Amino acid sequence: MTKKIFLFAALILAASSAFAQGNGMAGITEATSMVTSYFDPVTKLIYAIGAVVGLIGGVKVYGKFSSGDPDTSKTAASWFGACIFLIVAATILRSFFL
Structure with a gap:
């Protein structure tokens, strides 16, 4: 009886993990697009900081x-x-x- 319960629990866990993986790739793709969308503003911010540092250094x-x-x-x-x-x-x- 305990073997049947253990086997049933293992099958339920395997099935639930298979259902959970279905939307994982979409989440990774969305996270990648969100992170890459920040690069242009951050790059411009770093350039602006470099300009301010250059002005302060010149003074x-x-x-x-x-x-x-x-x-x-x-x-x-x-x-x-x-x-x-x-x-x-x-x-x-x-x-x-x-």
Whole structure:
């Protein structure tokens, strides 16, 4: 009797998991389209952040240059590198995921 109950329970579980898989592919496709729809606004946001960082860096480098600080080239290189990194990272992530 316990074997029959165990077999019946196993069949019910197998049938319910088969019914549950029917809509899984549609859910994955919908999630993929939702995630990829965010890439254009996020890429534009990262470009805007890079522009603001570049402006702030330009003002800071100008301030150091005007005051005669000998460390101006190092500061300019670090700010410029940060802007280039933001632009390249946004472009590579977009091309990698799309």
